Amino acid sequence: MTQPATSETDRDAGPAHAGASPSGGLRPGAPARTATKLVEVVVPVYNEEHVLESCVRKLHAYLDETFPYDYRITVADNASIDGTWAVACALAAEIPQVRAVHLDLKGRGRALRQVWGDSAADVVAYMDVDLSTGLEAFLPLVAPLLSGHSDLAIGSRLHRGSAVVRGPKREFISRTYNVLLRATMAAKFSDAQCGFKAARTDVVQRLLAEVEDNAWFFDTELLLLAERSGLRIHEVPVDWVDDPDSRVDIVRTVLDDLKGMARVARRSLSGATRLPVPPRVRQARLAPGLGWQLASFAVVGTLSTLAYVLLYLGMRQLMPALVANALALAVTAVANTALNRRFTFGVTGSRDALKHQVEGGIAFLIGLGLSSGAIALLGVVQPQARHGAELAALVAANALATLVRFVLLRVWVFSPGRAARG
Numbered sequence: 001m002t003q004p005a006t007s008e009t010d011r012d013a014g015p016a017h018a019g020a021s022p023s024g025g026l027r028p029g030a031p032a033r034t035a036t037k038l039v040e041v042v043v044p045v046y047n048e049e050h051v052l053e054s055c056v057r058k059l060h061a062y063l064d065e066t067f068p069y070d071y072r073i074t075v076a077d078n079a080s081i082d083g084t085w086a087v088a089c090a091l092a093a094e095i096p097q098v099r100a101v102h103l104d105l106k107g108r109g110r111a112l113r114q115v116w117g118d119s120a121a122d123v124v125a126y127m128d129v130d131l132s133t134g135l136e137a138f139l140p141l142v143a144p145l146l147s148g149h150s151d152l153a154i155g156s157r158l159h160r161g162s163a164v165v166r167g168p169k170r171e172f173i174s175r176t177y178n179v180l181l182r183a184t185m186a187a188k189f190s191d192a193q194c195g196f197k198a199a200r201t202d203v204v205q206r207l208l209a210e211v212e213d214n215a216w217f218f219d220t221e222l223l224l225l226a227e228r229s230g231l232r233i234h235e236v237p238v239d240w241v242d243d244p245d246s247r248v249d250i251v252r253t254v255l256d257d258l259k260g261m262a263r264v265a266r267r268s269l270s271g272a273t274r275l276p277v278p279p280r281v282r283q284a285r286l287a288p289g290l291g292w293q294l295a296s297f298a299v300v301g302t303l304s305t306l307a308y309v310l311l312y313l314g315m316r317q318l319m320p321a322l323v324a325n326a327l328a329l330a331v332t333a334v335a336n337t338a339l340n341r342r343f344t345f346g347v348t349g350s351r352d353a354l355k356h357q358v359e360g361g362i363a364f365l366i367g368l369g370l371s372s373g374a375i376a377l378l379g380v381v382q383p384q385a386r387h388g389a390e391l392a393a394l395v396a397a398n399a400l401a402t403l404v405r406f407v408l409l410r411v412w413v414f415s416p417g418r419a420a421r422g
Contacts, residue, residue: 109218
């Protein structure tokens with residue numbers, strides 16, 4: 001159940017006309033507003049009493065001074081147990097462009113679903129309460145949506161033009177997650193989890209019914225559904241500074257995201273989604289040669305996996321799991337690259353064979369990282385795991401690495417365009 005808190009201005013006159021002076025005219029220096037367009041910015045919060053007021057005041061001041069459209073800031077309180085709701089209500093009572101909504105359950109996705117689903121604005125957006133993303137990117141984020149050029153828009157920390165300050169651990173996790181999305185889900189967007197997104201309200205309200213997640217995977221699921229529906233996603237490079245006070249449980253979030261990816265993939269394969277697909281998407285065909293390459297790669301991958309299993313089981317009797325995994329993976333990686341070179345991508349002769357093996361070694365390193373991580377995670381969750389459990393975890397990790405390998409081999413190592421340039 002939600003409890004909205006709005007100011008008298010908001011209740012009596014609808015969306016406030018930002019930049020208005022007490023006498024009713026535009027405040028001196030305020031940007032000219034486009035009164036026919038309204039943008040609603042949602043700030044989801046959970047136990048953010050200590051930073052909420054400064055965030056909202058900073059956001060309001062920036063929009064009031066620079067934003068050329070009408071706007072509303074909605075604080076969505078996710079069942080906070082501190083004084084967050086009281087702060088949100090006080091801000092809503094003081095600032096005409098601010099309102100507050102309370103939810104009885106946690107979940108960023110749940111907050112966005114509630115507020116976006118009820119919004120009458122032309123465009124809805126959200127940003128994290130820490131304002132890690134530079135606000136200068138907000139107008140470029142929403143402008144293509146207001147013009148009708150795009151359907152959704154995301155801030156990207158991985159864009160070439162972005163300026164990002166964060167630790168190596170979170171950088172590695174973010175890049176790995178987005179590589180997995182591209183390799184396993186064929187995602188074309190570059191940054192799924194940046195807390196800086198917007199969408200045309202009519203578009204996102206049609207998508208919300210199909211999004212199942214109510215937590216951190218909400219963003220990714222929404223974007224994947226949008227892509228599969230042929231919607232246009234606009235990306236904006238951002239300036240982004242990591243929040244050292246972030247309380248996100250990284251391990252739990254990663255596991256939930258992996259489960260979400262598997263669920264979305266299963267729904268896509270079964271055709272469970274009910275979203276209408278544009279004709280240009282229905283008429284799309286596989287790229288030339290891709291059908292044969294997928295079939296050949298699957299056969300080579302099956303043979304490689306069988307060889308890996310036999311090698312691992314044999315060496316595991318003599319050495320630790322991490323060492324046996326690395327050796328078995330190294331041997332089968334060399335054979336896998338050689339077989340795919342000859343049969344999947346039709347490259348014959350010895351020219352560039354060593355270079356192809358070295359480049360294919362990057363896929364080996366990715367597989368080694370994933371499988372070693374699987375062993376380490378299994379050791380934490382189940383310290384006395386048997387060899388069979390180890391092998392099951394390794395095969396699952398290597399299946400994921402196989403998808404990454406195919407993408408790398410096709411778009412880089414044996415890319416026809418690259419060969420032609422050479």
